[in-house]
Amino acid sequence: MPTFVYTSRCVGCGDCVDICPSDIMHFTKDRKTVNVEPDACWECMNCVKVCARFAIDVRSYADFVPMGHSISVFRDEKSQKVYWRIKYRNGKVKEFAFPIRTTPWGSIKPPQELPEPDPQDLYTPLLSSEKENTIKIEVSRK
Amino acid sequence: MTKVSYVDSDILIIGGGMAGTGAAWEARYWGRNLKIVLVEKANIDRSGAVAMGLSAINTYLGLKYNENTIEDYVNYVKTDLMGVVREDLVYDYARHVDSTVYLFDEWGLPIFKDENGRYVREGRWQIMIHGESYKPIVAEAAKKSVSEIYNRVMITHLLKDSQNPNRVAGAIGFNVRDGRVYVFRSKAVIVSAGGGSQIYRPRSTSEGKGRTWYPHWSSGSSYGMLIEAGAVMTMMEARFSVPRYKDGYGPVGAWQLMLKAKQTNAYGQDPFSLHKEELKKLYDGKFKYVDAFPTPTNLRVYSSLLELKQGRGPIYLHTEQVLTEKNEELGWEDFLDMTITQAILWAGQNIDPIKTPSEVLPSEPYVMGSHATECGAWASGPEDMVIKEAKSVDERGTSYNWGYNRMSTLDGLFLAGDACGASPHKFSSGSFTEGRIAAKSAVRYIKEHSDENVSPDSSQVEQLTVKIFEPIERYNRNKRMITGGKVSSNMMWYEQGMARLQKLMDEYAGGWGSWYTTNEHMLLRAQELLTYLKEDFLNYAVAEDYHQLLRTWELWHRILTAEAVVNHMLFRKETRWPGYYVRSDFPALDDDNWRVFVNSKYDAKTGAWKLWSVPVVELR
Numbered sequence: 032m033p034t035f036v037y038t039s040r041c042v043g044c045g046d047c048v049d050i051c052p053s054d055i056m057h058f059t060k061d062r063k064t065v066n067v068e069p070d071a072c073w074e075c076m077n078c079v080k081v082c083a084r085f086a087i088d089v090r091s092y093a094d095f096v097p098m099g100h101s102i103s104v105f106r107d108e109k110s111q112k113v114y115w116r117i118k119y120r121n122g123k124v125k126e127f128a129f130p131i132r133t134t135p136w137g138s139i140k141p142p143q144e145l146p147e148p149d150p151q152d153l154y155t156p157l158l159s160s161e162k163e164n165t166i167k168i169e170v171s172r173k
Numbered sequence: 174m175t176k177v178s179y180v181d182s183d184i185l186i187i188g189g190g191m192a193g194t195g196a197a198w199e200a201r202y203w204g205r206n207l208k209i210v211l212v213e214k215a216n217i218d219r220s221g222a223v224a225m226g227l228s229a230i231n232t233y234l235g236l237k238y239n240e241n242t243i244e245d246y247v248n249y250v251k252t253d254l255m256g257v258v259r260e261d262l263v264y265d266y267a268r269h270v271d272s273t274v275y276l277f278d279e280w281g282l283p284i285f286k287d288e289n290g291r292y293v294r295e296g297r298w299q300i301m302i303h304g305e306s307y308k309p310i311v312a313e314a315a316k317k318s319v320s321e322i323y324n325r326v327m328i329t330h331l332l333k334d335s336q337n338p339n340r341v342a343g344a345i346g347f348n349v350r351d352g353r354v355y356v357f358r359s360k361a362v363i364v365s366a367g368g369g370s371q372i373y374r375p376r377s378t379s380e381g382k383g384r385t386w387y388p389h390w391s392s393g394s395s396y397g398m399l400i401e402a403g404a405v406m407t408m409m410e411a412r413f414s415v416p417r418y419k420d421g422y423g424p425v426g427a428w429q430l431m432l433k434a435k436q437t438n439a440y441g442q443d444p445f446s447l448h449k450e451e452l453k454k455l456y457d458g459k460f461k462y463v464d465a466f467p468t469p470t471n472l473r474v475y476s477s478l479l480e481l482k483q484g485r486g487p488i489y490l491h492t493e494q495v496l497t498e499k500n501e502e503l504g505w506e507d508f509l510d511m512t513i514t515q516a517i518l519w520a521g522q523n524i525d526p527i528k529t530p531s532e533v534l535p536s537e538p539y540v541m542g543s544h545a546t547e548c549g550a551w552a553s554g555p556e557d558m559v560i561k562e563a564k565s566v567d568e569r570g571t572s573y574n575w576g577y578n579r580m581s582t583l584d585g586l587f588l589a590g591d592a593c594g595a596s597p598h599k600f601s602s603g604s605f606t607e608g609r610i611a612a613k614s615a616v617r618y619i620k621e622h623s624d625e626n627v628s629p630d631s632s633q634v635e636q637l638t639v640k641i642f643e644p645i646e647r648y649n650r651n652k653r654m655i656t657g658g659k660v661s662s663n664m665m666w667y668e669q670g671m672a673r674l675q676k677l678m679d680e681y682a683g684g685w686g687s688w689y690t691t692n693e694h695m696l697l698r699a700q701e702l703l704t705y706l707k708e709d710f711l712n713y714a715v716a717e718d719y720h721q722l723l724r725t726w727e728l729w730h731r732i733l734t735a736e737a738v739v740n741h742m743l744f745r746k747e748t749r750w751p752g753y754y755v756r757s758d759f760p761a762l763d764d765d766n767w768r769v770f771v772n773s774k775y776d777a778k779t780g781a782w783k784l785w786s787v788p789v790v791e792l793r
């Protein structure tokens with residue numbers, strides 16, 4: 032199956048439809064969502080991470096993974112962490128939390144706010160943020 | 174009636190993955206007033222090979238701390254690919270890749286650091302990251318850089334200029350949700366639409382088919398578009414397989430390089446030592462590849478294959494010898510940030526990596542240009558490393574430099590990431606870097622060609638607008654002939670075409686089902702079956718809705734990619750990378766005759782391929 036959606040929890044917001052890189056989370060007739068092509072699912076869990084209602088779950092590929100396991104994830108842009116809980120078939124549980132970002136979301140300064148480059152630099156190999164002395168431009172043989 | 178939108182731009186970026194987001198950033202830096210448009214078939218916040226995240230940056234040299242030299246890096250890459258790489262392209266991205274990593278650091282990508290603030294090395298060239306949000310971070314930078322983004326628009330074809338057939342003037346595609354056609358008209362185009370998976374039959378079956386190492390959505394679109402437009406391709410035969418944890422496809426890099434876990438056969442022996450002497454007889458070449466350190470990836474893979482063939486599998490990665498309660502988090506993060514299936518597989522199979530080793534197995538083959546291989550289009554090299562030794566009738570397809578850095582053999586068309594051939598080992602950071610290089614070059618190109626009046630050939634646009642929707646039209650015409658289901662004598666759904674493609678590539682062109690072995694007879698058979706498949710696509714392909722139409726055009730790109738692969742494998746009469754595939758009729762590596770690039774050009778009108786070889790030129 033890879034991902035599937037709990038009917039009672041899905042409110043049809045469409046966030047999972049919007050994010051799925053495989054374009055396989057689609058609306059049903061009564062505006063819930065469903066994974067329409069489970070064999071094109073990478074188990075990337077981006078739909079799971081984005082669903083604020085915790086309506087999406089993963090049951091790994093039944094044709095090679097035994098049942099009885101579970102995995103849950105909570106990605107939190109406030110604490111800047113992603114939390115994982117993995118339950119083994121035999122009941123054992125493992126929990127982990129990892130950082131996702133060191134700066135606030137939206138804080139990247141765009142290139143057009145950086146000082147304009149010297150027009151002559153367009154004719155050198157230098158890229159943005161590089162200064163002559165930080166890269167070696169000369170090659171040994173031409 | 175088909176709805177059509179026209180979008181004009183100075184620079185069009187096709188594919189917003191690692192290379193595309195890098196291109197967006199750099200294009201804006203140098204082209205402050207340009208109209209920069211990015212088109213992406215998914216949503217750039219989570220698209221491409223990094224959609225799930227990554228747990229390492231595989232290319233960082235550390236030049237400012239003298240951790241490495243560019244020369245050492247180029248040598249390492251050259252040896253890993255058994256002597257055939259464009260040194261100018263590799264040198265070029267390598268000298269810039271550190272500045273890319275510093276940008277990521279500044280933007281907020283969490284990189285492991287030691288007490289002195291230096292990046293923690295996973296291996297000589299790799300550093301560790303907490304990369305769950307790698308893609309949304311680079312996407313934020315790209316979104317702020319471009320003028321417009323078109324998400325969920327799949328590009329099917331490049332468009333040519335109405336006056337000059339060697340000049341690219343834009344691209345055409347459709348919105349996968351509402352079917353609107355988009356005609357992008359642009360002065361310069363950058364192709365960064367990623368690599369190709371699901372071209373060969375995956376080892377996974379049934380419901381799990383989508384679990385390949387490179388994602389399902391890597392549809393070979395870069396290659397399909399470039400081939401059909403007539404760009405010169407290179408090294409398409411170097412399609413490769415990767416050793417990965419069996420079934421879950423968890424990468425082994427951190428486990429081997431950082432945790433120092435060992436691989437053995439079922440009896441605890443190291444496959445490579447067992448076969449080293451035997452490998453030397455056929456694969457040592459002029460540069461003593463078998464003795465090289467580190468051992469070229471493909472030779473390690475080959476020694477495992479020999480063990481498996483001799484019935485001494487499974488091959489194990491001994492996680493239990495290196496993992497403890499103290500460092501287990503590192504191992505788990507490696508997967509949770511990058512290949513979640515591996516963690517779920519362990520949970521489902523009750524495998525605790527502290528106690529039990531895990532099986533590794535070489536994967537199905539992939540067609541790629543950014544990892545430990547080099548498929549893609551032939552690019553002009555950096556302006557300050559002019560190498561003009563090759564000469565022949567087709568000047569661009571045989572020389573290393575004919576103008577702008579990373580420009581393809583077609584004017585105004587630039588290449589980055591998986592799309593750019595003979596430039597391997599870029600990985601995420603190098604692909605982003607190559608996007609930056611290509612974009613700067615494109616800015617310079619349009620500045621120097623500002624008097625040019627380019628516009629797509631209108632008859633090509635008209636024809637393609639009709640052609641894109643043919644599969645839907647065909648379905649609507651024929652659907653009432655059958656009561657239901659997907660069995661019909663005049664309709665072929667994409668699943669059927671995909672299965673046919675994967676089966677023939679697996680059986681005849683060196684897939685896992687044929688132990689990655691092929692010969693001239695098998696390749697000729699593959700060619701024949703591919704021709705039928707192409708004909709069937711044109712006559713029978715159907716799609717019931719826009720989602721299926723997306724899959725159908727992905728299939729077309731995969732078919733063209735496969736055709737290039739087969740033709741290139743036929744042309745190279747030797748076995749250069751035995752772990753990737755063996756030509757049983759030419760089982761040895763032949764440095765005297767075949768230490769060359771294989772280049773090709775497709776004629777979309779006649780369906781004919783032209784192939785030739787180009788010498789490898791070294792910088793030193």
Ligand SMILES: Cc1cc2nc3c(=O)[nH]c(=O)nc-3n(C[C@H](O)[C@H](O)[C@H](O)COP(=O)(O)OP(=O)(O)OC[C@H]3O[C@@H](n4cnc5c(N)ncnc54)[C@H](O)[C@@H]3O)c2cc1C
Nearest residue numbers: 188190191192214220221222231328366367590591600601
């Ligand atoms: C499991 C895994 C582990 C990896 N591990 C590492 C690692 O640890 N470190 C590292 O540095 N690298 C790693 N890599 C490699 C790295 O992800 C790639 O090298 C890199 O992403 C290639 O960049 P790209 O831009 O060429 O392709 P991508 O990033 O795949 O981008 C291609 C983009 O084009 C879009 N596209 C495709 N076709 C079309 C079309 N027809 N029309 C419009 N848009 C289209 C796609 O949706 C995508 O957004 C890993 C990859 C995988 C899959």
Ligand code: SF4
Nearest residue numbers: 041042044045047082
């Ligand atoms: S994100 Fe969650 S609630 Fe929203 S449509 Fe998807 S499953 Fe339903």
Ligand code: SF4
Nearest residue numbers: 051072073075076078
């Ligand atoms: S896990 Fe990934 S591929 Fe599968 S449905 Fe969710 S977003 Fe799509």
